[in-house]
Amino acid sequence: MPPVSLDPVPPGTACPDTVIAIPVRNEAERIARCLRAIDAQAGLAPGRLGLVLFLNNCTDDTAGIVARLVPGMSIPVRVIEQTFAGAHAGWARRRAMEAAGAWMDEAAVASGAAGTLLTTDADSLVPPDWVAANLAALEAGADAVAGRVELIPEEAALLPPSLPARGRLEDSYDALITEMEARIDPDPHDPWPCHRTTIGASLAVRLDAYRQVGGMPEIPLGEDGAFVGALLQQGFRVRHDRAVLVLISARLTGRAAGGVADTIRSRCEEPDALCDARMEAVPRALHRYAWRARLRRLHGEGRLARDLAWARRLGIPEAEALRIAGLPRVGEIVAAVDRASPRLAYRPLMPRQLPGQIRFARFVLPLLRLGVRLRRAAPATPLPVVPTATADA
Template sequence: MSGEVDAVAVVVPAHDEAATVEACVRSVIAAARRSRLRLPVSVCVVADRCTDGTERLARDAGDGFDRFATVPRARPRPLGDVRNLGVRCARALLPRVRAERLWLLHTDADGTVPVTWIDDHLRHAFDGADAVAGRADVQDYSAITVRAQHRYQEHVRRGEDRFTHSHVYGANLGVRADVFRAVGGFPEVFTGEDHGLWLKLAEAGAAVRQPNDVRVRTSGRTRGRAPGGLAALLRTLTCEGTISSPR
């Protein structure tokens, strides 16, 4: 029945994120342990072509947590395919949970989630949402200029009102597993896989929500791991601001 959830599966893709993956995994586990709902939670970190200690650090951070796994991936594949692999891994850790009662959560390895993150998503799931695109707040603007920061904040405010927004972030995305499966999962693209999934969900008539009250914190770096992501946007805004500024 729509609205009911029996378990949660969390996917974290990570490519050479040794500096941040521990904090990310620990924040996800804290959200699972401190959830008021006490539902079973699985967590899968996909170590995508990592040449540093990402996989080991993620595994150490998840040590002692039931239903935790890391999956190495050596071959270059689209980010959408990496996320889909993570979904299969996280679902395998919850074999008895039916797809229509499983909530899939996605975040990124360069950020952290609040302890209320799982409950924040499920509040909307229980209210009938098939998919939820939350907010991603930049936690450190030190890598960009003040002008670029203001331009980015203006970009975020577009399409925003008191309760909703118009953005989609892979760092804060939830979807019911049966609906995810029905639209074929993430498109196998190297960038924009989050927007691609959201478009497929909307075209399929899924009950989608973009609430302001579901938030995570993400890196403000300008050199990211995925082309065309937030880091690229921040870098572009910084370069544009530098070029247009009077000397």
């Protein structure tokens, strides 16, 4: 069935240069509060913000609720409804974002350069400064912004106590290894303090950057991470800004297979399920970050293809190493090495390992901070020696 526009914006209505795109499927219980939160955005010039709702395969009263609420909103809204048997999360988010981009094209935004796309989820709650915080990060030099998320408190309170406790441990460890990464392999466009969350509930991107990487990947799962990965690999500046926060649902039955709801439910059912892939032991994390920094240095010096000692140490065959060295951008090179090296395979932690690794990280991190200070004071001074990846404790 072709898409149908409901309640189209009247001709002559000013076209916004900033548009939020939301895929929506059977969200009758949550869509009203989502829309109220978006309509409460503050700190924006009148007429700058618009909203696209892409209703796909809805079989409940979502469309009726949207039709009743949209006329009373203070921002222009475009609603698209479509039924498609092959629908999935990546397909729906891409359709929503493409429609938002097309709307900005109508405003004759020069080459899309001034347009900004944002996306969140229909079961999420954005704070009143969400759009303004994203725009501030973009105006500071970023091409895209990845926000962090927390569970809606009243929903999180209904979960088994073990799950929030595990979440607090994971958050603590993630912050520690993220700072380690920022110290060892710093990104001038994404300095510490930052985070490493990549989720469709909070993404913002310049329209020209969005199009240059081919748009949101149309894949069933992980489209958000794949999109940010594509931006980084092609050299775009992605800011993981801690000032950008969205509250996400803690429900156990979601709309997308493999999404947040499935993750929460599986961890309720299996408390000992492995942590996320990047949650590896401190020695392995340090080893990975040090190699990334070394690869960037070798690339910058033009030595990556001339001296393949790096590939031998990482267990990458010569032919594959030469192919990787010939990639045009250092972000692509680092990502390809991560995939190709058996010695950089991710080995995520078990939840019970987190307390010990947190203690280890808190011991190592001051040494890294000291090393950074010494390096800044005397450029020839190397960083302190850190453990190799021989231990998985």
